[in-house]
Amino acid sequence: MTKSKKIVTSLIATLALSTLSLNAADYGSVNGDAITKDDISTVIRNPNIDFEKLPKKTKNQVLEQIVEKKLLTQEALKSGIKSDKKYKEALAKVETELALEIWMQNESKKIEITQKEEKDFYNKNKEKFKVPATLEARHILTKTEKEAKDIIKSLDKAKNKKDEFIKLAKEKSVGPSGPKGGYLGKFPETQMVPEFSKAAKALKKNTYTKAPVKTQFGYHVIYLEDKQEPTTLTFDKVQNRIKQVIFQEKFQKKIKAQADALKSKAKIIIK
Incomplete structure (x- = not known):
């Protein structure tokens, strides 16, 4: 311009x-x-x-x-x-695509899903709705086993274990969580490496590991603040999700059946 x-x-x-x-x-x-x-x-x-x-x-x-x-x-x-000419060609293409889109939308509205189907799906697939145990923990990461053992000895002598743990994490942890007192937040037990998760899960609330936990990152001293046992989500919480899954399955099956029926009657040439 x-x-x-x-x-x-x-x-x-x-x-x-x-x-x-x-x-x-x-x-x-x-x-x-x-x-x-x-x-x-x-x-x-x-x-x-x-x-x-x-x-x-x-x-x-x-x-x-x-x-x-x-x-x-x-x-x-x-x-x-x-x-x-280009306008007409583009318009024809848009009209064709739009016709298919609107037709499929109309076909989707014909899909019916009963609550019985939803509950049957839930009961047959409860494993999919399991939430793993959630842990809330801190840790102190050291390069050597001796350093970790010395930290545990200091914790054993301390009156206020948590305050001492936070202090030592800020002073001695080589991990990125050190400045935050070793705080890792809340996380699913499966999120951490197996050795770490196993040791943290075995702890009671407000206790720490009495022996260093070795992982690929070094040696950890772990303090467990809280633990929530694994749960299974209730039907009410996942009903909408289940409805979407059943809808997709039914819709895909319906469209595939219609496509197959049309193929059987059509004259198709592929070169």
Whole structure:
């Protein structure tokens, strides 16, 4: 676009914007073509952004883009673009894809799922809804076994074990959690390496390992703050997830059956 054309386009857009109302019910129009919420959503492209809460300057920028797009679209239509061969080919392709999309949406609405099917799926697949034990722990990581043993001796002598553990973690741990007192947060027992998980899981709350735990990273002294036993999610908590799984299975089976039936009657040539 030449500089003069850009100036003209911006001038037209500015003049059009001066007539726009920024309230939720009416965003104005461009040569009679209404500016809608869909137009705004297309420009913003983020459903979490509320156009009404944007600063006035930002609103005007969004509206200016819409105005320019509408003006250019109107100009394209006036040029007789609908008679263009490429336009017709592209439109035919879009119509074909849209026809299939809408048809599949309509077919999907015919899928019925009963609560009995959902509960049967739940009862047959309870293993899939198991939540492993959750641990909340701290650790002190050392390079040598002797260092870890010395730390355990210091903890044995301390009156307040947790405070001492945090202090020693900040002073001696070579792991990234050291500055946080060795705190690792809450995590599924399966998240850590097996040696670590096994030792942490065997501890009672507010106790620490009496012997260093060796892993590929070095030697650990582990302090367990809390532990939640493994559980199985209830049917109510996973019902929507189950419904989606059953829906996908039924829909895929339905479409596959229809495709197979059509194949059996069609004349298909593949070269």
